Amino acid sequence: MMQQKSEPASSEDDDPLFIQSLARGMTVLEAFRQAEGPLSLAQIAARTGLTRSAAQRLVHTFRKLGYLTLSEDGRGFRLDLPILDLTHDYLRLNPLVRRASPVLLELRRNVRERVDLSLFDGRRMVYAARMQSKRETFFATLVGNSVPTACTSGGWAVLAMLPEAEVDAILDDHPIPQITPRTLTDPAAIRGQIALTRENGHALAIEQILMGEVALGVAIPDADGRPIAAIHIAASLSEWAPEDFRRRVAPLAAEAVRSILPG
Amino acid sequence: MMQQKSEPASSEDDDPLFIQSLARGMTVLEAFRQAEGPLSLAQIAARTGLTRSAAQRLVHTFRKLGYLTLSEDGRGFRLDLPILDLTHDYLRLNPLVRRASPVLLELRRNVRERVDLSLFDGRRMVYAARMQSKRETFFATLVGNSVPTACTSGGWAVLAMLPEAEVDAILDDHPIPQITPRTLTDPAAIRGQIALTRENGHALAIEQILMGEVALGVAIPDADGRPIAAIHIAASLSEWAPEDFRRRVAPLAAEAVRSILPG
DNA sequence: GCACTTGTATCGGACAGCAATACAGCATGT
């Protein structure tokens, strides 16, 4: 094997404050990201690059702490409930989520369509909160679900507030996945949408993530003007013509963002 | 102070598979449970019983991994976005949540009121999913939020399926908090509700968590017949007389649970 | 300007955690 021990260049090495065991432990939890079901020790070891022994010890520890559990068939492990406690603490203590929640609720009352809050992590848009409407599409979009920034109305809105260089970095990062037949995957086309968004102050995405759905997104900047999140409002194309939807919803969404802002 | 180092009796000691650093790390994340805002190193150290040095190293590591971040004023730390990735993986991979989601959606379409799924962890009911209705009460109930088992309709339904001894353990554990003026805090009164629930197959809770709200809960057992979760349906007392609500909703909820069950 | 925060950095010794290895139980396929 003989991996060169000398090239990390980044950080993990020779950082006297860095606790290896903890980092290894977190990679175990992260291993479930690409999983489709329970993971065995061997699978965890493979995904994390750890020894089976290491995986065993880490998993053992997580089990004692409650974060992992032996799956019902005894042939693997799954994340367990205490994870949700962390979720709750994160959402509860996040200042943006705190400020946005009542506003989103009010917004949903007015537009009577689904309202989402997603957070920008520099790469993806991660759903943090959802206010549903009556007719519902998919449950699939759970808290913590994430989609590429380039594929959602909120992502476009965020991109429109970023300097060109960062937009390039994100668009050129990975190829953009084709989620629906109408998802724009050509960076140039997306740049076009971004330009439109800059003019309008909001983005309108038609069937980018789900066929039959139109979504309007507005970015939320932090105190320094950097976009850190977005509001989405989503509705059905069977009930709205896109332009009508935009005219009706855009002012409300903009107003909502305004009242979320620090000032 | 002088805590005796020799009595643990439980396990943490002399367990050769137990990774101390990892456990310590997790206590750092858990320290935010009782927090009202960012925590400083000293606060973390105090809450976890760690040295300030240990807290520093742990926090440093979590920061490099992204799970913690320096709060905007630079005077403390907060949980950060990657937490939500874990959330998503947990929900996505949880077999019960998977099976229940489409059923809950269907249920909400029928009753047109708020539908929740909460998971029983042996002590509390932890909210895992929520399908909202139009008129909304509080946003407060986020994913991961938990309430004492003794205080919700779903909790009563769960208790009704547990052996007496375990019910006693839960009811006598801590004193039951008075959440609303009408919250039942007397264990005897709650035992009465549990008995009722056994007869009916569902629990009906009136203003136990929120004034003006009535909720009906049905427990979900696992393959061995142990209750592991509950469905709640919540509505406003301004629109429903409790008995009407029960008659209308109970059969639908029971049917929903039936179609979630493994069989 | 002092006293008290905050986060950050350093360092030698000790013990926590390392990986290899062995084991029991259960499938699957031969």
Place this chain on the structure above:
DNA sequence: ACATGCTGTATTGCTGTCCGATACAAGTGC
């Protein structure tokens, strides 16, 4: 029925990771 792969579990002696006291720079509020 036996063998071979997989599960999760348990033990052990060596080593290098992590420990925590201590010192530091910066900021806040008296």
